[in-house]
Amino acid sequence: MYRLTIKTGFAAAHNLINYQGDCENLHGHNWKVEVTIVARELDQAGLAIDFKVLKRETNLLLEELDHKYVNQHEFFKNISPSSENIARYLYQQLSVRLNNGNVAVERIGVWESENACAEYYED
Numbered sequence: 214m215y216r217l218t219i220k221t222g223f224a225a226a227h228n229l230i231n232y233q234g235d236c237e238n239l240h241g242h243n244w245k246v247e248v249t250i251v252a253r254e255l256d257q258a259g260l261a262i263d264f265k266v267l268k269r270e271t272n273l274l275l276e277e278l279d280h281k282y283v284n285q286h287e288f289f290k291n292i293s294p295s296s297e298n299i300a301r302y303l304y305q306q307l308s309v310r311l312n313n314g315n316v317a318v319e320r321i322g323v324w325e326s327e328n329a330c331a332e333y334y335e336d
């Protein structure tokens with residue numbers, strides 16, 4: 214098996230809902246996003262998936278959130294936009310776009326600061 218990871222990110226505003234503390238107020242982050250895929254086989258160029266494709270698909274998705282107020286995004290209308298829920302959203306969306314007989318999204322890591330990361334993956 215092969216495991217590939219790309220790193221990218223987005224900048225956006227949010228506020229946690231059903232949370233008591235500072236983070237219920239509007240504030241922003243420069244989120245860092247890690248996307249990890251696994252693959253069984255390589256193509257004739259020796260690639261599991263082209264990093265360019267992985268970055269392009271991820272960045273296309275992140276455009277929905279970049280420089281936006283995340284709480285207004287359709288998915289987060291009734292879901293608190295924590296790093297955990299953002300990671301789950303990205304996992305679900307990228308799985309639809311990337312998974313095939315060879316490649317599967319394994320995990321998404323979402324760093325909201327240099328010291329705090331939430332990951333989402335499925336068994």
Ligand SMILES: Nc1nc2c(c(=O)[nH]1)N=C([C@H](O)[C@H](O)COP(=O)(O)OP(=O)(O)OP(=O)(O)O)CN2
Nearest residue numbers: 229236240241242294295296297325326328329331
């Ligand atoms: N498990 C989670 N905990 C928290 C999340 C989250 O997404 N998942 N998010 C927040 C807030 O978004 C908040 O912006 C983060 O606040 P805080 O941890 O205080 O971040 P700071 O960088 O300001 O923290 P320092 O204490 O200065 O390190 C909160 N929790």
Ligand SMILES: [Zn+2]
Nearest residue numbers: 227236240242
């Ligand atoms: Zn926050």
